Amino acid sequence: MYSCGDLKKGLKLMIDGEPHVIVSFDFTKPGKGQALYKCKLRNMITGSLFDRTYRSGESFEPASLEDRDMQFLYKDESGYVFMDSKSYEQVTLPEETLGDDKYFLKDNMEVDILMFNDRGIGVTLPNFVNLRVTQSDPWVKGDTAAGNNKPATVESGYTLAVPSFVEEGDLIQIDTRTGQYATRVKE
Amino acid sequence: MEINWALARKMEKLAKRARIVQAIRAFFVANDFLEVETPHRIPGNAPELHIDAVPSAGWFLHTSPELCMKRLLAAGFPKIFQICRCWREGERGSRHLPEYTMLEWYRAGADYRQLMVDCEELLAALAPERNLLWQNRRIDLTPPWPRLSVAEAFARFAGVTAEVALAADRFDEIVALEIEPRLGWEKPVILFDYPAPLAALARRKAENPAVAERFELYIGGLELANAFSELTDPREQRERFAAEEAARRAAGKAPYPVPEPFLQELGHMPEAAGIALGVDRLAMLLTGSTTIDEVTAFTSEDL
Numbered sequence A: 001m002y003s004c005g006d007l008k009k010g011l012k013l014m015i016d017g018e019p020h021v022i023v024s025f026d027f028t029k030p031g032k033g034q035a036l037y038k039c040k041l042r043n044m045i046t047g048s049l050f051d052r053t054y055r056s057g058e059s060f061e062p063a064s065l066e067d068r069d070m071q072f073l074y075k076d077e078s079g080y081v082f083m084d085s086k087s088y089e090q091v092t093l094p095e096e097t098l099g100d101d102k103y104f105l106k107d108n109m110e111v112d113i114l115m116f117n118d119r120g121i122g123v124t125l126p127n128f129v130n131l132r133v134t135q136s137d138p139w140v141k142g143d144t145a146a147g148n149n150k151p152a153t154v155e156s157g158y159t160l161a162v163p164s165f166v167e168e169g170d171l172i173q174i175d176t177r178t179g180q181y182a183t184r185v186k187e
Numbered sequence B: 001m002e003i004n005w006a007l008a009r010k011m012e013k014l015a016k017r018a019r020i021v022q023a024i025r026a027f028f029v030a031n032d033f034l035e036v037e038t039p040h041r042i043p044g045n046a047p048e049l050h051i052d053a054v055p056s057a058g059w060f061l062h063t064s065p066e067l068c069m070k071r072l073l074a075a076g077f078p079k080i081f082q083i084c085r086c087w088r089e090g091e092r093g094s095r096h097l098p099e100y101t102m103l104e105w106y107r108a109g110a111d112y113r114q115l116m117v118d119c120e121e122l123l124a125a126l127a128p129e130r131n132l133l134w135q136n137r138r139i140d141l142t143p144p145w146p147r148l149s150v151a152e153a154f155a156r157f158a159g160v161t162a163e164v165a166l167a168a169d170r171f172d173e174i175v176a177l178e179i180e181p182r183l184g185w186e187k188p189v190i191l192f193d194y195p196a197p198l199a200a201l202a203r204r205k206a207e208n209p210a211v212a213e214r215f216e217l218y219i220g221g222l223e224l225a226n227a228f229s230e231l232t233d234p235r236e237q238r239e240r241f242a243a244e245e246a247a248r249r250a251a252g253k254a255p256y257p258v259p260e261p262f263l264q265e266l267g268h269m270p271e272a273a274g275i276a277l278g279v280d281r282l283a284m285l286l287t288g289s290t291t292i293d294e295v296t297a298f299t300s301e302d303l
Helices: A095-104 B011-030 B066-074 B112-126 B150-157 B162-167 B171-182 B234-250 B260-266 B279-287
Strands: A012-015 A018-028 A036-043 A049-055 A059-062 A066-076 A079-084 A090-093 A110-116 A119-124 A128-136 A149-154 A159-163 A171-175 A180-184 B059-061 B079-087 B099-108 B131-134 B137-140 B147-149 B189-195 B208-219 B222-229 B272-278
Touching: A012 A036, A036 B171, A049 B171, A079 A095, A079 A110, A079 A119, A090 A110, A090 A119, A095 A119, A149 A171, A159 A180, B011 B079, B011 B099, B011 B112, B011 B279, B066 B079, B066 B099, B066 B260, B066 B272, B099 B112, B099 B279, B112 B189, B112 B208, B112 B222, B112 B272, B131 B279, B147 B150, B150 B162, B150 B171, B150 B189, B162 B171, B162 B189, B222 B279, B234 B260, B272 B279
Parallel strands: B147 B189
Antiparallel strands: A012 A018, A012 A059, A018 A036, A036 A049, A066 A079, A066 A110, A079 A090, A110 A119, A128 A149, A128 A171, A149 A159, A171 A180, B079 B099, B099 B272, B131 B137, B189 B208, B208 B222, B222 B272
């Protein structure tokens, strides 16, 4: 069982017999009062989102989900198709289930597919993916302040903030867990 | 390895934060407050059911410098302030850090009404333009700020009385989820007069002993400060500590020793008022930051 102290973004819980994932989480505590744990939860089967606030002392059942090693094959009208590397069984995930992860999928990428009762309900990507910058404005000369950002778009169409020295054509590493720039890749 | 860009990006806000802390210090020095330093590691804190201290080699890190600062008041120091780190176990959120910076100030011969005025003047010194921009809202800081009693706030926003909420163990969640988010968007709001059981170190109101002279300051839905007219009766203080400590132990929390030196000296403490203000949150407001991480160089996750 989980306690309130375990709650965090990404944690998966069983609520009313269905797996839910915490999509955003905040701890709050009024004045000298009790701790409150504010969660936005997504039902991993229906996709519905709702808010719930828990108080210290409550406990939670972990979601019983199975992770299976799969490979990304292709995308078609039905969604994103993955194949179990051992059994060759195929699983399709709809676009909404992937969210921003769809921008980080590459052909033949090895991923974990989350299964609940033989149904694919989520994907866990490798922590880092390398993608090439296809569009970014040049670095303004004289702009030397450390930490300055500019927007950049990568080959999959995803746009993120990068340090100002990153140029078009550069290969960059993105943290798939946060969607943020990690580092420039030397080629 | 590239330089730490996430940290480099904080340079501008950390520079503003440093100026805020310097301006706080200048404000209190100019108003004849003496800056003091008290130990961060102490035998035990004032017992409070919902505040957990970090153990430290048999003692605890302080959750507030209040006990030592009141001993200074009792020894005759009339106006004192401190800016220090405090630790509260398990408190981590977009507005909470388990290690954070607290400003506390105490005035002998005053009650909580004087501290309300201090807050208005402190903000005037920190934001001479008399307003701030936070969450896309322009908040007017011109004094006087509205004062709203807890009873009025419950009537207006909660649909139940504070007493009913307290009896149903729902007081805190109503304040946090229904009241706090609505306070302080036009001007800062002072929420005052809390039910007496919620103010373990505050004096009860003479004309209505059901409430204690405690207030909290809210700006833009953010709880910024907590203040008391201090309880100076050592006997009542000892009883309240015993009740709170019993509740802590019943909840399985680490026991604190009775703060004997504090209780012994409290009898000498003049009528006084004291307040604790979160410096990180003040920096959030004055730099337009949505999370406490933006105004802190290193959170525990960064270490």
